[in-house]
Amino acid sequence: MPIDLRLLGDARWQDRPLVGARVQALLAALVLAGRTVSAERLIAEVWGVDEPANPVKALQVLVSRARSIVGAQTLTTEDGGYRLRVPPDRIDADRLHALAGRAEALLAVDPAAAAAVAQEALALGAGALPPEGEGPLAELRRRAADDLAAAPGVLARA
Numbered sequence: 001m002p003i004d005l006r007l008l009g010d011a012r013w014q015d016r017p018l019v020g021a022r023v024q025a026l027l028a029a030l031v032l033a034g035r036t037v038s039a040e041r042l043i044a045e046v047w048g049v050d051e052p053a054n055p056v057k058a059l060q061v062l063v064s065r066a067r068s069i070v071g072a073q074t075l076t077t078e079d080g081g082y083r084l085r086v087p088p089d090r091i092d093a094d095r096l097h098a099l100a101g102r103a104e105a106l107l108a109v110d111p112a113a114a115a116a117v118a119q120e121a122l123a124l125g126a127g128a129l130p131p132e133g134e135g136p137l138a139e140l141r142r143r144a145a146d147d148l149a150a151a152p153g154v155l156a157r158a
Contacts (some may be wrong), residue, residue, distance in 0.1 A: 004090040005070075006081035007031065007146050008128040013070050015123040022046055023066050027055075029074075029083035032143075038081040045136050074107060093140050096124050100147035103154045115158035125142055125151075 004014050007028055011018035014119050016065035018024050029045040030037060037045075043055045052058040063082060076083050088094035099121035125148040131141035 002093065003092050003124075004114055005031070005084075005086055006092045008092050008096065008125065010127075010129075011137075016069065018069060020065065022062055023069070025136050026062055027070075027084065028093075029152055030082065031093060032095075032140055034088070034137055036078045036083040042082060042135045049133065068102055092124060093144055096121055096144050096147050099124065100150050103151065107154055107157055111158040114154050118154040118158070121147065121151045141151045 004011040005027065006023065007018075011024045011027075025046045026042065029042055038054060039059055043051060043059050046059070047055065054067075063075060066147075074085050076085055076104065079102055090146065103114045103117040103121060106117060122126065125144060127143060128144050128148065130137040131145060
């Protein structure tokens with residue numbers, strides 16, 4: 001299954017660049033949550049202490065920019081917040097996280113399968129950028145770095 005949303009390396013949506021650190025932060029915050037996120041929380045996640053003068057309007061503009069790339073059916077408004085409607089296996093960070101967990105779980109019952117899944121995780125994570133700074137994108141990349149660090153251990157024990 002193809003990856004639609006890539007946030008671990010060069011941020012891309014269906015092979016089109018996701019330009020802008022705040023667009024990337026918005027999408028990363030939604031990926032990390034995996035559910036509808038309130039406007040207030042997204043403002044705090046994306047801007048942190050550098051909140052704009054009119055944060056609600058700034059978030060609306062940012063969501064509009066993101067929707068121009070991913071589509072309105074993908075980034076939806078729900079219950080006073082926003083939700084990213086992309087299956088987890090089509091998001092590089094979520095797929096990597098699932099593969100790392102699966103490899104670890106398989107280790108006790110099927111070491112060969114665990115090794116294959118760990119190799120798939122390593123291949124998916126090739127080119128991942130190191131986490132830098134704070135914010136949702138850095139948090140997502142830190143989680144990926146932890147997942148990638150576990151894969152060689154699975155291979156060594158398989």
